[in-house]
Amino acid sequence: MEWQKATEELNGGGGGGGGGMFVKVMTDEQMEVLRKQIAVYAIICQQLVDLHKSLTAQNDLAGVRLGNMYCDPLITSGMHKITSRQRWTPTPMQLQILERIFEQGTGNPSRIRIQEITSELSQHGQISQTNVSNWFQNRRARSKRKQHAATPINDSESDQVDKEIGSSNETGTKTTTEEDLQPQNKLISSTTDENVCFENSQDDSD
Amino acid sequence: MEWQKATEELNGGGGGGGGGMFVKVMTDEQMEVLRKQIAVYAIICQQLVDLHKSLTAQNDLAGVRLGNMYCDPLITSGMHKITSRQRWTPTPMQLQILERIFEQGTGNPSRIRIQEITSELSQHGQISQTNVSNWFQNRRARSKRKQHAATPINDSESDQVDKEIGSSNETGTKTTTEEDLQPQNKLISSTTDENVCFENSQDDSD
DNA sequence: CTTTTATGAATGAAGG
């Protein structure tokens, strides 16, 4: 919400156009800030990993226990409460992997495939094949519904004109180009496979 | 509602209204991707920080000065303005109509029905089928919850359960059956003072 | 301005 407001401020009250396009708008400055923020994450992660390596190099005992805990959210995240939530919630990493698979179009019905995916995801947190099937099922349905919902009541082809538009946008989410999931939509390319994804996100097109 | 207004302003800016600002435009989907990506970094950083702490706890000599570089105050400031979700807010008129339809016993409004309703409501403000569906769903669930919350007063008290929920009794709210004490997890918390500037977007269990 | 509440939206799972 602040986003829109910020934009409002930016305009300096120069309104006058009719509402129509429902998109997120950010200034170059905001974009830059975002890029930096993400870059910082990447840097921090790398530095910490580096630190860890240095330490483990000195003390083997430390590395033994914490060796490969980079990608195991269970150890770090689930160490406070064990008896909660009965519903599976994918960790961001699991989600990322799932979506990548989904994009590849490989995520279609295949129990074997599901097993494989489940296996891989197990390394990032507790998960079952049912979870995976459900996820793909829901994901697919959601996509379909999105494009179907894209059918506007008032069809306006205006892109960003200051004309009054009935709007075809859903407050839900993702409204545009759902049928064509292009990886280029990502501001940040994800190279995660099963490891941590460190990158400096310099590929931002400013 | 500020949505329209903001959009209006938004158009003014994008179309060269008053300020003639140069802005970036991104779809909700791109936003979503961005969120996820950042969340991944947040998780990783969290884990690494945790790891770091574990190590430093064991080895004093490991007290490197990476300690307080976890968060860059400059960069984090203003971050929270970039990501946020807008939300449809029914106008009083729309709400009135919706309530009336709801009371008519249309427990399960079909898709066609939704379309009709949406069409009608769109004349009183910006709205979409999704909004309508969501509204009915939430409305139904809420009603049920109220009933259920009022029912289990005491089994010994015979039956005094009435369907009087017609009125808006919200005082009860929150059944608070079992709260996990979920912190308001923002995408990026800028509320942190001196500590790490990230948090888990979600906790996974099971 | 900060905290709390109300409620729109997201989503994992169940039913058919």
Added chain:
DNA sequence: CCTTCATTCATAAAAG
């Protein structure tokens, strides 16, 4: 597969 339900999250609105 598609629809529906229950639960949770996030945010606009209200309260302090």
